Amino acid sequence: MAYRYLIAIDDTDDIGTRGTGDIATDIANALLARCGGEASWVSRHQLYVHPDIPYTSHNSAMCFVYEGEAAAAAIEAIAVAVLHAESAPAADPGLAFVCLDDFAAQAKLVDFGHSAKTMVLTKAQAYALANTLGVHLSEHGGTGQGVIGALAGLGLWLDGNDGRLKGHFDVGQGVSVQAGSAKAGAGKGEHAGEGVELSVRALLAKTRVDAVIDLDDQPLPDDDRVLIQGKLKAVRRHGRSAILVSRVDGAWRNARKQQLKDY
Template sequence: MERQQGLASWLVCIDDTDDIGTKGTGEIAEEIAFKLSAGQPSRCAFVTRHQLFVHPDIPYTSHNSAMCFQVRTPLCQAQILEIAVKHLQQECAPASDPGIALLDLQAACDHQALIDFGLAAKKEVKTKAEAYALAHSQSIHLSEHGGTGQGVIGAMAGLGLRLQGNDGRIKGQFKLPGLEAGMVELSVAEAIEQTGVDCVLTDSGEPLCFKTPLQLSGKVKAVYREHQVCLLVYQQEGVWRNALKQQLKHY
């Protein structure tokens, strides 16, 4: 990956910043992304939410998920951390255990090792020692900023899952004209144009052709699949509709 006009690409992942009734980790991630991109949307990609293992031995607020985003910035690592950590300390809930991981996408790194850690964190209990050992071996910044610091585990896992490219829901939902009235009928091409997604995929992973009609209602959300932002749909009585919560939960 080449650096252009002095901009470097980084992945930033945070975890365990919230508590019941406080600002969510996803919102805090978006705020950090905005600050790091100097308010220029073209420099900052979407935030992905990565679901991790839910187990009695793992403390979490509600779902045990990490939040990751990519940003292009002229800032160096120390400057990125200064901005991000300051915001974490200002916005994190007092009872939270926040962690942050930072990966320079141009730096030499065993991406597969990060991916393996992320995939493992979706099905087994990982430890802070394991997270720090991996970060050290790959020269990745990993740090904790309050409480037990347990969030460093999710922060490392989120980096790997974002790199893997087939995990995570895109934070937020699409606001389409007419959607508030109940339902919107669009072709795949129109849905792509109005939402900005890369493609429309069926729940079995097949892309739909541009002319295929869709019926969109409720919360219209995207997922991260094949390193693309994809609108996920399923077929009901011959009609393609946006994915429901049970389909989205797999991401």
Template sequence: MVRASGLRSWLVCIDDTDDIGTKGTGEIAEEIAHLLSDNHLSRCAFVTRHQLYVHPDIPYTSHNSAMCFQVRTAKSQDEILEIAVAHLRSESAAASDPGIALLDLQHSCDREALIAFGEQAKEEVKTKAQAYALAELLGIHLSEHGGTGQGIIGALAGLGLRLQGNDGRIKGQFNLPGLEAGEVSLSVGEAIELTGVDRVLSNSGEQLCFKTLLYLSGKVKAVYRDHQVSLLVYEDQGRWRNALKQQLKHY
């Protein structure tokens, strides 16, 4: 039996695995996270979507976003990569340029340099050479698995943005009881219990108390802020409502 003390935490990020009409990168990331889970000895967390720079010189399918998740597992780096890469190769679209980055969170490296790369990748065109050079300098695994391998840029950037802790939307949306019929009224405490988010946060950065009433409708989504899964809300005529699409775009 593997002891809990043998567990280590890793960040895994993939990019550029899809094409129009094929399985999305976020879905593939969720599948990899599930594959890395083994009889409760491993625990996989939520997937964050990180928006990168949109520019004519950057090939992308629809939004140019990388997908990142954290896993706590007793598996070695080689074992993690064997599983993740096999699935990446199997499920990536034929016309895609997939890349994967893997960071041992116990590994000591210049995290600020990694975060800076991620932030720059939201504002400017980065190259494969730059990504490989930084990964080698920091001792981070970075590899390409098809096509041009351009996805390594987003994969490395996604690691940095996840580490930064204030970037990314949580993949998917919450299916709350009664939501399909229209608006649902819940306290903050009830919303946290039903969704599993860490907190409910206003768009101005205020953390709402457990008794505050929320009025939720449509697509209820969370964001990653202050290293926490946060249900983002805004005040509308005295009522707290889940964030609109344009308010979520910041993430």
């Protein structure tokens, strides 16, 4: 029998070490290797930046969905093994996961995620909510403060309108790294290179995202054309993956960094 799990981690890295997104990808790959199944893209969810909250650079949680025959005990064992092997010595890693097949308390978890974007929360609050909702929550080094962000990551993913997919897409515009990878090079600056113009239909086929939408949340017709320059990223909208575009001089082009900050 296949199960569908939502898994999130936070606070696994330190300056100069592998990022939390890379470690989330490692966990997904380990689950696939050991248990089979399928894993979604990893999404990044921005949390509150405040002097009282320890973080490496941006304070963001990483989240993904795993669907397969692995039981909760296997999910925990595999994820914890990766966290212990890959987390930075100075990190405060947290792990959260829940089986979505029988989870009926999404609203409370979404509320916690929203709160984590605007205020300082505590480990006690995170553990109390996780215990009430039946969500796995555990810490794996340091102060364990990462449990707050990990739990919030679940809620923000469930919201469906928060987060950017990790990495960048290469559709021929000069970026050399696919979505899900750690780094990308698009030359110097956000507008580097001439880019490439594609139909929405071709863009969907090349990236395998669910939609191409404008800043007003409207999907583009398949035959519309989009100029892709620099880093091409996808966001989460209405529970789906989407490439965000805007009108510039009468033509569609992929969203700029500032336009993506809301996600």
